[in-house]
Amino acid sequence: MAFSSKPNGLTRREFLKGSGAAAAAAAVAPATVSAAAEQSSALVRDWEEITLRVNGQECKVRVEPRTTLLEVLRYQLGLTGAKPVSPDGCCGASTVLLDGKPVSAATTLALDCVDKEITTVEGLGPGDPVVHAFVEEDAMQCGFCTPGFVVAVRAFLQKHPHATEEQIRQGLNGNLCRCGTYVNVIRAALKVVKGEHHG
Numbered sequence: 001m002a003f004s005s006k007p008n009g010l011t012r013r014e015f016l017k018g019s020g021a022a023a024a025a026a027a028v029a030p031a032t033v034s035a036a037a038e039q040s041s042a043l044v045r046d047w048e049e050i051t052l053r054v055n056g057q058e059c060k061v062r063v064e065p066r067t068t069l070l071e072v073l074r075y076q077l078g079l080t081g082a083k084p085v086s087p088d089g090c091c092g093a094s095t096v097l098l099d100g101k102p103v104s105a106a107t108t109l110a111l112d113c114v115d116k117e118i119t120t121v122e123g124l125g126p127g128d129p130v131v132h133a134f135v136e137e138d139a140m141q142c143g144f145c146t147p148g149f150v151v152a153v154r155a156f157l158q159k160h161p162h163a164t165e166e167q168i169r170q171g172l173n174g175n176l177c178r179c180g181t182y183v184n185v186i187r188a189a190l191k192v193v194k195g196e197h198h199g
């Protein structure tokens, strides 16, 4: 087989000229990128003070656009019930209620919570039937996942007060427990449904 001395129809000289042009373009690219970055940073707002309503109290906090609700709760308000486990919120440990609906505080921006009612596990209080049932059924081992589970159970039973065991299992499938206390968690939830909890 004969090889062409002009691969792709280019002479060696033409090829080198083209490569030089590409290298020159690459050298220009960083400047273009930094111009774009400068332009976009002008669009990003700086720190600002906002007011959040947490567990019935107005709280002034300082946030950046990227600040999550979980960061505000834990590091500015000292509410450490919601846990930072998975940044994508897939384990349910950071579950809180936003206008009564369960959300992952780890993936919710603080700025999106203005004018909404935020309830954390601390806001449920010791008198909450779900909290009682968890204690009575010993629905925890290390306890790390427990606040997320308590809030998730509270939200689920609020919406499905007569839930069956199967429905509770499905409703809580967004919460993970590394210690494997699922059996007791389900038992605690069923206890609330049946009104058998004390307190």
Ligand code: FES
Pocket (backbone or CB within 6 Å): 140, 141, 142, 143, 144, 145, 146, 176, 177, 178, 179, 180, 181
């Ligand atoms: S009790 Fe340990 S992770 Fe659930």
